[in-house]
Amino acid sequence: MIGRDAELAALLAAVRHAPSVVFVEGQAGVGKTRLVSEFAAACRDRRVVMGTCHPLPEAFPYGVLLDCLSQCGDGLDDPGPVTGALRAHLPELADRLPPAPPALGDPDAERHRMFRAVRDLLRALGPTVLVLDDLHWADEETRQVLRFVMASPPPGLSIVATYRREDLPAGTPLGRVVHVPHGRHLVLRPFDAADVRAMIDAIVGAEVTSEGFAEAVLRETAGLPFVVEETVRALRDPVRDVRADGDLAQRLLDGIDVPVLVADAVRERIRALPDAARSVVEAAAVLGVPETAEVIGAVAGEAEHLVDSGVLVEETPNRYGFRHGVARRVVRASLPGPRRRELHERAVAVLSGLDPAPLARLAAHAKAAGMTGEWLRYCELAAEAAEEAKDAATAVDLLSAVLGDPGLSVEDTNRLATRLCGYALTGLPGGVVTARVEGLLADPRLAPDVRGEVHLWFGLLLQRETGAVVRGAEELAQAVDLLADQPERTARGLAAMAGPYLGTASVAENRAALGRVERIVDHLPTPALRVALLATTLGGRLVLGDPSAWERVAQLPSPADVRDPDEVHHLARAHCNLADACSWIGHYGRAREFLRTGIALAERVAADYVVGTAEATAVRLDWLCGRWAGLEQRIDRLVATYGNLLLTTDLHLTRGWLAAARGEWVRAEEAFQAAGAHQVFPVGVSAAGGMAGMLLSRGQAAAAEEHIERGVAVLRSKGAWVWSGDILPQAVDCYLAVGRVDAARQVVAETAAGLSGVDAPLARAALTACRARLAASEDRDDAERLYREAIDLHRELGLSYRATQLAEQAEGAARTDAAVLDALARSYDALGATVDAARCRHRIRSTGATTPSRRGRRGYGSELSPREQDVARLLAGGHTNREIAQALFLSRRTVEEYVVKVRRKLNASSRHDVHF
Template identity: 80%
Template sequence: MIGRDAELAAMLGAVRHAPSAVFVEGRAGVGKTRLVAEFAADAARAGDARVVVGACQPLSEPFPYGVLLDCLSQCGDQLHDPGPVTGALRAHLPELADRLPPAPGALGDPEAERHRVFRAVRDLIRCLGPTILVLEDLHWADDETRRVLRFVMGNPPSGLSIVVTYRREDLPTGAPLGHAFHTPHGVTGVDLVLRPFGAVDVRAMVDAVVGAAVTTERFAEAVLAETAGIPFVVEETVRALCDPVRAVCTEEDVPQRILARIDVPVRVADGIREQVGVLPDAARSIAEAAAVLGVPETADVLGAMVGIATTEHLITLVKSGVFVEAAVNRFGFPHNIARRAVYASLPNPRRRQLHERAVAVLSGLDHAPLARLAAHARAAGMKAAWLRYTELAAEAAEETKDVLTAVELLSEVLADPELSSADTNRLAGKLCGYALTGLPGGALTARVEGLLADPRLAPDVRGEVHLWFGLLLQRETGELDRGAEEITRAIDLLGDQPERTARGMAAMAGPYLGTASIAEHRASLDRVEGFADQLPTQALRTALLATTLGGRLIVGDPSAWDRIDRLPSVSDVHNPDEIHHLARAHCNLADACSWIGHYSRAREFLRNGITLAEQVAATYVVGTAEATEVRLDWLSGQWTGLEQRIDRLIGTYANLLLTTDLYLTRGWLAAARGEWLQAEKAFRAAAGSQPTAQVFPVGVSATGGIAGMLLSRGETAAAEEHVERGVAVLRNKGAWVWSGDILPQAVDCYLAAGRVDAARLLVTETTAGLAGVDAPLAYAALTACRARLAAATGDREEAGVLYRKAIDVHRELGLPYRAIQLAEQAETEAPTDAAALDALAQSYDSLGATVDAARCRHRIRSIGVATPSPRGRRGYGSELSPREQDVARLLAGGHTNREIAQALFLSRRTVEEYVVKVRRKLNASSRRDIRL
């Protein structure tokens, strides 16, 4: 049983204090029967009273006393000393005739006879001893049953508890016992109203139906929206899925679409149609109109649909449970499955008639619902109106940043084989334009790809579709080569459109994708920029520069700074297209600056880019900016709340190439905190599955990150393998400008392996490769590597000078974490100073670099100095201490005691003690139950 623990406890508590009366109210399908079945089983196991269950039936003329007689007929073995009055029931209970006294003589007064029967029922129940009488669906009972129950509970036998279930909307009067029943003194009374489930319980129920805890939160929310959380409808809906286990856990499709494809479950449909079938004609017509309208509507709209006044009929519909008032003066079905059941029951001519009427009514509203009008026009066969409303609805959706809806709307029209070639080509261009401004994803990109199979496309439009499709693929992980192929096809088809050709060539020239060398990319950028003067508008020139300027800067081309002056100023752009391209230019420049080491300039470009992008709802541009901002915050030591931001952004931009940047920062953060499992997973996601799918310099930096993590754990051989792969990329691509995040790790790794010559060669190659290149980060890293080489070869004086220089340069760049690490390395080369190490540990702590701080404290302990601690150190009581928080975080991440000991430089025994404390303070029965 899901979600009814409190109600079950209340019922069991009531019957333990007999006499008692429990009333359970709830609409059809809400789970009353399931609850009382669980209750009856638990009460029977307790053994304090006999449990007798009966159910009323939906008969047009209920049998007098029907459910009570059914229950009493089961109890012959329990009768003890029935009184004389019980003989009045002999004719009603032939099963008990041999145990009951003789029937008394007739009184001749029907009211007196009825009173005697009532007394007989109460006395017979008394003879049963402690009894729990469960009566289901009391709304279908006859009036005599209600009266006798009211009579019995007015002065009940001491051991009696009654439990009744009912639907208020189906009661012939307003109360389950016919009139308001006030629990007498000495009788325990409980009134329960079963509500539909919320998202958590719906998810648990779906898991129970499929037999595995695999339901995604998104799917559960979709089921809740479709079924209103009514358990019976939830169960039947899930059972109607073709492949329930696969459907409920998929991340590849929109749950609403999966649910829309199933037929309305038969048992649900039968119940809904029965409810609607007994309605008066006018009320039924309103229900049919609401089924076609699709969403709850006002009384005025419903009235206009059927041409009658609706107030009286809406009251009937709400009282019967067919309708609910979903919002103030908006009426509709309690859940979408109910609406679909009524819609499916309509003959096609009736549906078409109502859809036509919906177009007429909705188009006259002050704020016409364009997407709904398009759907109604299509269903009514009104082709011209469908096309008109679809275009208007797509434009409105794009203005509200709902790009997927805009694309879906146009896709439906483009799928119509009767659409003219002129309309097809015009709408195809619109669809691609919408797609490129939003967030690409499987469904959206597939829509653009589907256009390529349309024979109505003109060659120039087909080339444009190839171009947009290629650009979308380049934004999605793992599709780089395929994207390049599509762009190449586009360039071949767009020979007479220089602006489109330039856009395609610019995308191909991007140095951060593919395996071509930096020299080749610079030559390509030169060729693309030759088109700039041929472009007729400033917007098109800005679009071209948005790609080429970032491309030049990210490879360290010093001329990029002068070329940036070709961009219009932020205050001079007003056209939405130009604002969009200028936003892209600023965000691309911010990204380039963040990679080569111009961090303050990166922040300036980022501020302008985000402001511009938000003006025109350029969602993808904002996404790239947010990824860059996260990395800048990591580099500058602003780590508070960074993990949560990264996780949120990865969820928002799932399946897009920009997530590799987010995974890189996630890996850096996890490695600094000793979360090695998460760090390795994140670094691998950032690096890509293969070189052709890699984003440079993200992949190179991720390789450096995982190598540094392995080296810190003493796994030199494994680190060396990653270093060799990363260095090979730098050599093959000539990308020494991006060496800042792998060069220090590579040199440390070579020195740890005793390969001094390899370290020296790499420093020499990097020095030559950086000649004439604008790359502050790479130069800073090169200085640090020279310091390490000098120390490794015994030149301590030179090492000291170079370390001080490297530390100063990193501080000037705004890289506090790397500066502290260099200060620690410099300290390692000198006589150990406990005070200096403690200062370093505190600096690491201020950032959140758990592993580094623990390493410094371990070094202090290893030289026999007690770890300094401030006087009056606070006690943490039931709260976790900072070290316990570190242990808890690593436990929650799935680390073993050995891995925790290694990360925090503690003994296994000490870690075991911490684990016990953490479990006790978090009330966790096992380490697997620890959640932060």
């Protein structure tokens, strides 16, 4: 049982103070029966007798009471003479009851004797709990007997009664207010999201339900446990499906059939309604969303009986809707086609008179009513409104639906196809959006120039997604061929193809292609088009380390002077692209300045994709500059938001760096593989360096060499030594570890030559560090000088983590000073670099030196110590004791002791139950 601990405790407490009465109120499906069943099982110190009222056309007099009393023959103790009046009603107890008294001849007197007999029989049972479920269906005689008993209850009797207020024949459970000693009234509320999530986990047998799925189920079921359970059991693969999040979670729920038991319960209630109330419910089902009484009444043609049915509820002041979405689906599906169409026609007539008119809803109702012309008109108006509200996804959905209509004219098809492509690029594209744009290419109604535009936008969308780089370039090439007479569109395609981030073209080829595009910029007809091209070419030149890019940045307009939304959008993209380029080559301060401006501009026009790229860049900047607090949670959020876009490769790279520094090697390997899975540069090169560095820290130099060779091969083939900062140090370390000193010297020499005349602060700092590493075995003085220079360069760039690593390397090259190593370990601890801190402490222990404890107290009590936190995090990541020992430079025996402590403090029955 989920979420009812307080109510169960209240029931148990009430019966300990007999005589007592507890009413349990709640709507259908909220869990009243389950609660009293759990209560009956938990109430072990007294007899519990349960009975259920039934929805019969004419209820049997005293029916539920007689059902309950018939179960109690073995518990009777000295029933009084008056109980003989029940012999004819309770044949099961005839041998235990006194003889029936003579008839009185007065119906009122007979009735009074009957009431007394019931009360006396309950007294004869001793300490007893009488549980009456669904009291709203009880007959009037039963209610009167209960009022009589409660007025003077037997000392050991407790009564627990459940009911639905909406189904009571009068205002109270017993028809009038009755005051009783120790009376309680419990109202069972629907579950909240946390309870829904816990219930779903209990149903599937594992804690795997995503927060988004639980929230989607809550919206669909209104948190009613019965509906939640039936809905989850209707999923095709519950264990898999409940992990879904976001839009996918809602699509999975929309795709299931309404559970049979839920549908039957709703239909039963609808059939019992009078015609007027049923019309109101049907109108609300067709309208689909909570509406005012006036709108529902106008569509239904019936203003009364709005909430009499108990099916509709007032969700907000004067806004009525269904208790849960499943009920609405059942009612709508049960409507005959002509009736449903009639209600949709009425909805169009009523909603079109509102100010402002709900355009998207009008489009949906017009389509359902078969009003094709109105559907097209409202779709276009709704798409325009969505664009003005910066809701590109809605605009795309609306126009895609219209374009899928084979009856649409050629003129309308071409006009709307062009608009659809423009909408698709203004927001966050996803697999569904891209597929819809692709689907247009198969439409024979498209004119050649429009088909060229579709190829252009489709190619650009593919570039934003993962795994479609080559195909995106092919689409752009087709667009350029078809749009030869439209220079501004051609330039957009050429600019995208010239970008150095994608494809295998060399740096020289990228520069030449960028130059061809730049020659077009001044001839474009509008400022927005000029800024759109500069957004691509400026970032492209800068990430290649071209010093002339800084002079070209002056061609961008000042943010304060830009008003046109399109121009603002592209200026935001330009600043964020420049921030990204700066973050790759080492201008971190400038990167943050561009980010601030770019994000502010993007938020002015709700350019979500631009904000996404900026956030991914900011995450990588924070990693590089040692701002790791909360970084993993930010990455999780961004990956969930932009999961289908190319920018997630950047996020996976940062996740890999972070996990490797913490010793979470499984997660790091998965992240580096995800980052390097596509031809996105320089992400792939950096991912190869990150993977190699992690493998080297584990002593796997041969495996690291494979990644180094792949990354260095890319640098050579593209001539992109400007991107070597994240792989060159690992390459030199790897080559030296496998005895390839000549290869180490060669890659350093190639980098030095490749950086001639290139703006690349990070790569130059890394090159200096590699020269120090090579000098360490030959000239100590030269090595110390180069290490000092490299450390200073990294600190000037703000790279605290890499500067600390270089200081540790320099210490190892010169001597082993325990105090210095201890200071370095503390620097690593401040960052959260678990593996590096553990390595420094291991080196201290290897010298035999000790360092003083800086803590004021020695114990952590029930809290985890810092080392126990490291072990807990690695345990939660699925690492074995051997892997934990390797990551933290501890013995297996020490790790085993830590694992025992962690499990005890976290109350985990096994290592697999550790969550941290």
